[in-house]
Amino acid sequence: MRYELIYPSKYIAGADLVEKGGKDVTLVIQRLFIDDLKCQGDKTERRAVIEFERAKKKFVVNKTNLSTIADLYGPETDDWKGKPITLFTMRVTAFGKVWDAIRIRPERPEPRARNNGGARAPGEGG
Secondary structure, three states: OOHHHOOOOOEOOHHHHHHOOOOOEEEEEEEEEEEEEEOOOOOEEEEEEEEEOOOOOEEEEOHHHHHHHHHHHOOOHHHHOOOEEEEEEEEEEEOOEEEEEEEEOOOOOOHHHHHHHHOOOOOOOO
16 A cells, blocks of 8 residues: 555545556546635645546646646536546656656547446545
8 A cells, every 4th residue: 555545535646546556547527616725734725626427536636637628628617527537647746756646648538438447436435
């Protein structure tokens, strides 16, 4: 088990995908909403969050990933409901450390690839 998973989060993290073998995970967007999330100390930050069909964990979406989804499905976030996206991990340097960041593939997934043909999504029970 990766050490990052010892204290579970309600949000999908790069460690979740790495723990599942680092394979791409295709999920279907249920909704996108804006939430005020705690960051450092008592500060909060407004962030975009996606809920997926058949996944317990939500996904905090950064600007890079929002832009990728907009390139795939257009700029209107209400139109993203029911659309599949494929998550993968990429090693990035940020905040003085190397992280397993989540990115979105810039291609529309094949319809049969949705949720990896029944593979468990990050945060899915079982």
